[in-house]
Amino acid sequence: MEDNTVRFGLLGCIRYASKFVRTVTQSSNAVIIAISDPSLETANTFAAANNLSPETVNVYGSYDELLNDPRVDAVYLTMPVTQRGKWAVTAAEKKKHLLVEKPPAQNSAEIDTIVEACESNGVQFMDGAIWLHHQRTVKIKETMFDSGLLGDVRHMYSTMTTPIPEQVLERLTKEAMGLAGAIGELGWYPIGAALWAMSYRMPTSVRALPSSIATNSVGTILSCSASLQFGPTADATETATAIVHCSFLSQLSTDLAISGSKGSIQMNDYVIPYKEDTAWFKYTSGAKFVDMHIGWNMMPEKVMVDCVGTEESQEAMMLKEFVRLVQGFKQGESEADRRWPEISRKTQLVVDAVKKSVDIGCEVVYL
Amino acid sequence: MEDNTVRFGLLGCIRYASKFVRTVTQSSNAVIIAISDPSLETANTFAAANNLSPETVNVYGSYDELLNDPRVDAVYLTMPVTQRGKWAVTAAEKKKHLLVEKPPAQNSAEIDTIVEACESNGVQFMDGAIWLHHQRTVKIKETMFDSGLLGDVRHMYSTMTTPIPEQVLERLTKEAMGLAGAIGELGWYPIGAALWAMSYRMPTSVRALPSSIATNSVGTILSCSASLQFGPTADATETATAIVHCSFLSQLSTDLAISGSKGSIQMNDYVIPYKEDTAWFKYTSGAKFVDMHIGWNMMPEKVMVDCVGTEESQEAMMLKEFVRLVQGFKQGESEADRRWPEISRKTQLVVDAVKKSVDIGCEVVYL
Numbered sequence: 001m002e003d004n005t006v007r008f009g010l011l012g013c014i015r016y017a018s019k020f021v022r023t024v025t026q027s028s029n030a031v032i033i034a035i036s037d038p039s040l041e042t043a044n045t046f047a048a049a050n051n052l053s054p055e056t057v058n059v060y061g062s063y064d065e066l067l068n069d070p071r072v073d074a075v076y077l078t079m080p081v082t083q084r085g086k087w088a089v090t091a092a093e094k095k096k097h098l099l100v101e102k103p104p105a106q107n108s109a110e111i112d113t114i115v116e117a118c119e120s121n122g123v124q125f126m127d128g129a130i131w132l133h134h135q136r137t138v139k140i141k142e143t144m145f146d147s148g149l150l151g152d153v154r155h156m157y158s159t160m161t162t163p164i165p166e167q168v169l170e171r172l173t174k175e176a177m178g179l180a181g182a183i184g185e186l187g188w189y190p191i192g193a194a195l196w197a198m199s200y201r202m203p204t205s206v207r208a209l210p211s212s213i214a215t216n217s218v219g220t221i222l223s224c225s226a227s228l229q230f231g232p233t234a235d236a237t238e239t240a241t242a243i244v245h246c247s248f249l250s251q252l253s254t255d256l257a258i259s260g261s262k263g264s265i266q267m268n269d270y271v272i273p274y275k276e277d278t279a280w281f282k283y284t285s286g287a288k289f290v291d292m293h294i295g296w297n298m299m300p301e302k303v304m305v306d307c308v309g310t311e312e313s314q315e316a317m318m319l320k321e322f323v324r325l326v327q328g329f330k331q332g333e334s335e336a337d338r339r340w341p342e343i344s345r346k347t348q349l350v351v352d353a354v355k356k357s358v359d360i361g362c363e364v365v366y367l
Numbered sequence: 368m369e370d371n372t373v374r375f376g377l378l379g380c381i382r383y384a385s386k387f388v389r390t391v392t393q394s395s396n397a398v399i400i401a402i403s404d405p406s407l408e409t410a411n412t413f414a415a416a417n418n419l420s421p422e423t424v425n426v427y428g429s430y431d432e433l434l435n436d437p438r439v440d441a442v443y444l445t446m447p448v449t450q451r452g453k454w455a456v457t458a459a460e461k462k463k464h465l466l467v468e469k470p471p472a473q474n475s476a477e478i479d480t481i482v483e484a485c486e487s488n489g490v491q492f493m494d495g496a497i498w499l500h501h502q503r504t505v506k507i508k509e510t511m512f513d514s515g516l517l518g519d520v521r522h523m524y525s526t527m528t529t530p531i532p533e534q535v536l537e538r539l540t541k542e543a544m545g546l547a548g549a550i551g552e553l554g555w556y557p558i559g560a561a562l563w564a565m566s567y568r569m570p571t572s573v574r575a576l577p578s579s580i581a582t583n584s585v586g587t588i589l590s591c592s593a594s595l596q597f598g599p600t601a602d603a604t605e606t607a608t609a610i611v612h613c614s615f616l617s618q619l620s621t622d623l624a625i626s627g628s629k630g631s632i633q634m635n636d637y638v639i640p641y642k643e644d645t646a647w648f649k650y651t652s653g654a655k656f657v658d659m660h661i662g663w664n665m666m667p668e669k670v671m672v673d674c675v676g677t678e679e680s681q682e683a684m685m686l687k688e689f690v691r692l693v694q695g696f697k698q699g700e701s702e703a704d705r706r707w708p709e710i711s712r713k714t715q716l717v718v719d720a721v722k723k724s725v726d727i728g729c730e731v732v733y734l
Contacts, residue, residue: 019659154617155579155592157524157610161626162655204578210731211571211596212522212608225522225608227594229578241579241592243524243610245626250521252654252663253631255624259528259612264620266635268649272656274663282635287619288529289639292386294680296619296641313661364577 006326009034009066009096011087012078013046016101020076021050023315030323034058036066063087067094074124074326077101081178081185085110092117092125097326101128103184108348115341124325126318126340129192129347131271133321134314136279136305137196143303144258144265145199149285151262156197156242158190158257160271161250164222169248172220180355181221186246189271191350192343193256194228194242200346203242204231207364208357214249223247226354244354262286266300276313280304373693376401376433376463378454379445380413383468387443388417390682397690401425403433430454434461441491441693444468448545448552452477459484459492464693468495470551475715482708491692493685493707496559496714498638500688501681503646503672504563510670511625511632512566516652518629523564523609525557525624527638528617531589536615539587547722548588553613556638558717559710560623561595561609567713570609571598574731575724581616590614593721611721629653633667643680647671 008024010017013035024030032052037043040061046052047059060066066075067090074097077084085105088098098118104127105111118125131137144150164172178184195202205228212225228242254271258264263285273279282300290297307313325337353365375391377384380402391397399419404410407428413419414426427433433442434457441464444451452472455465465485471494472478485492498504511517531539545551562569572595579592595609621638625631630652640646649667657664674680692704720732 016660019661022659151618154528154590154614155526155612157622157624159522159624159626161521163628207576209574209594209596209608211598211606214606223521225594225610227576227592227610229576231578239578239581241576241612243592243594245522245608247521247626250626250628251518251630251652252656253624253626253651255524255626255631255633257524257526257620257622257624259526259614259617259620259622261530261617263618264622266622268633268667269663272660272662274666276661284620285618289619292389293383293639294386294643294682295639296636299641300635315661 004029004327004330006030006323007033007071007073009036009069009072009075010078011036011063011066011075011091013037013043014078017076017078018050019315021052023313023319026311027316027319027323030319032057034060034066034069034072036060036063038062067091067096072096074099080176081106082175085114088114089117092121092123095121095123097124097329099126099128099322102188103178103348103351104344105348106178106180108345108352111345111348115345118336118341122329122334124322124329124336126322127344129188130314130318132196133318134273134279135307135312135317136281139303139305140265140281144263144283149263149283150258150260150265152238153197153240153258153260155240155259156194156257157255158193158242159245159253159255160186160189161245161247161253162186163251164248169216169222172216172222173218174220177220180351182246182248183221183224183354184351187224187244187351187354188347189254190244190246192347193270194244195346195350197258198230198240200343201230201236202346202367203228203350204233205229205364205366206350206353206357208354208362210362212245213358221358223249224354224358226357228350276307278304278306371396371694371697373397373690374400374438374440376403376436376439376442377445378403378430378433378442378458380404380410381445384443384445385417386682388419390680390686393678393683394686397686399424401427401433401436401439403427403430405429434458434463439463441466447543448473449542452481455481456484459488459490462488462490464491464696466493466495466689469555470545470715470718471711472715473545473547475712475719478712478715482712485703485708489696489701491689491696491703493689494711496555497681497685498556499563500685501640501646502674502679502684503648506670506672507632507648511630511650516630516650517625517627517632519605520564520607520625520627522607522626523561523624524622525560525609526612526620526622527553527556528612528614528620529553530618531615536583536589539583539589540585541587544587547718549613549615550588550591550721551718554591554611554718554721555714556621557611557613559714560637561611562713562717564625565597565607567710568597568603569713569734570595570717571600572596572731572733573717573720573724575721575729577729579612580725588725590616591721591725593724595717643674645671645673
């Protein structure tokens with residue numbers, strides 16, 4: 001391992017981190033060399049469950065110990081969102097590159113602090129919004145946006161809803177979920193999708209939509225819809241609206257619909273595709289009703305995107321991109337790719353604005 | 368024709384009315400016996416284009432003449448929306464049953480006037496929102512709503528966008544399009560869809576969404592999104608939000624997505640199905656991510672609804688329902704079915720509220 005292999009450590013051993021371990025294990029240029037959790041028992045159980053041998057993987061009962069392990073190049077943070085900011089900064093100071101589960105922080109000020117720590121310590125930052133790395137996402141950008149088939153974006157609709165059992169809802173405290181609750185935890189996806197579709201142009205204003213908002217008895221936001229207005233600016237005259245919806249009170253839905261001046265795109269599994277080895281999106285371009293309005297002049301086109309094996313899963317593609325950037329540093333690169341932290345920062349700014357709108361009775365919040 | 372056949376007259380000979388003629392022609396218990404247009408030339412051209420023989424169909428150069436034809440049982444109104452209210456009332460006074468293209472009026476006061484005229488003259492009223500009559504629509508209600516597969520509706524998204532050439536946009540005057548512009552002309556569908564999904568429970572408030580609004584130089588609304596809030600009421604504690612979007616500036620899109628506590632439904636052609644002889648909707652119920660979040664525990668179910676021949680097209684189903692009601696009167700029924708005028712009235716009330724929200728700078732409007 002004197003070569004270019006990126007050596008990962010886990011900060012947090014939640015069950016979901018198994019997916020990351022699986023992806024790294026299948027990768028040829030990354031390896032897990034350490035895991036950590038405030039509970040050593042949790043860490044040991046995780047190691048056993050994920051076939052991480054004590055001969056090759058150090059198991060720590062604290063994040064500090066792992067961060068003091070000089071062999072670790074990069075860390076994957078999965079602890080509760082309320083602790084991510086603090087540990088991300090500490091990790092950056094220990095010169096570890098950062099892959100941080102979404103939402104990476106509780107608000108944009110905290111993200112700024114993390115990104116500054118990364119900049120001054122010369123490490124890369126990326127959040128864990130996996131879908132941005134899926135080959136389907138890349139393909140849509142090329143075939144629909146860059147080609148002009150979609151035209152100008154007019155209206156977007158995006159959801160991330162996933163149900164939580166009723167008895168668990170009350171246990172979702174702000175300590176576990178962060179101040180923005182579902183807006184950060186789930187809304188990260190639809191808000192990120194709207195920004196992605198707008199090529200990261202920021203909305204001019206946002207507004208939470210009253211009847212969509214639900215909280216539990218301790219005030220954690222469980223459900224919220226919001227509209228994002230992309231008004232005219234000095235740089236962009238075209239206007240657009242995005243509707244984002246996130247909820248722990250609805251069945252699983254991950255819809256993304258984009259309506260443009262020339263075409264439209266639909267997906268119902270943009271966050272995590274139905275199946276790992278294949279994904280698709282549907283679109284029409286130049287659609288109209290036929291004469292007498294008894295049908296359409298076309299059916300939606302279904303574009304398949306095959307992901308051959310788990311090496312091309314969206315997790316693998318994210319890892320590949322992150323490893324590429326870390327390898328750049330290992331080979332002497334001195335500056336981080338600012339695109340990824342900028343995407344996180346913009347997403348968080350919108351999350352914050354939606355949260356603020358909720359706080360002030362669904363009034364408009366300008367950005 | 369001394370039998371139970373319903374004898375139709377057309378008030379207005381726009382091109383789109385050909386669809387209605389085709390449907391009536393294929394029906395065994397309805398017939399077109401007269402057509403009219405303020406321009407006799409337009410009426411004659413329409414008659415020739417639609418194979419309406421002068422031997423069986425009277426062609427009139429004014430609506431009054433047709434309404435004075437005692438053989439006419441029922442009329443189909445397609446003149447510009449700004450004239451529908453006046454002619455609907457006149458037709459009701461002449462004891463003609465009314466099938467009125469949507470939107471049937473310019474505002475809810477006008478609908479009330481029409482419905483009162485129908486009530487006091489003992490004639491049936493129905494607007495031309497065809498999709499409500501499609502067998503798919505009926506099937507969704509049974510299989511998703513009544514069965515409990517969907518659960519409580521939480522969030523809805525519905526669009527009706529259809530592009531109009533740029534040079535024509537400026538010619539869309541308020542005289543042609545009515546005061547509500549695209550909100551009445553196109554928004555009738557997504558607003559109607561939201562009400563349908565909520566079993567005609569009215570929203571507690573609505574709000575237009577600023578960046579979505581576009582007008583032409585004469586002030587006609589060309590594009591608008593709005594959120595409908597279904598807040599808690601004395602009768603219903605569950606809250607829901609609907610997003611409706613209508614536009615002449617986007618490519619054709621007719622999406623309807625409903626996200627519920629237990630399931631979700633998706634259609635992309637709810638207004639007019641892609642094909643006349645078959646239609647489908649997709650749903651999931653009880654969907655969740657599989658372990659490690661690398662996929663879903665199910666794929667969306669595609670439910671096909673076959674419409675055998677044009678006799679089961681949505682136009683045919685609408686005609687069937689309307690004819691059934693008119694035949695009831697011919698057989699001595701003295702009261703109209705109040706369900707259809709009530710659907711129109713509620714839809715118009717929401718159209719009016721959205722229009723008002725646009726007028727007052729996208730502030731909330733309570734209903």
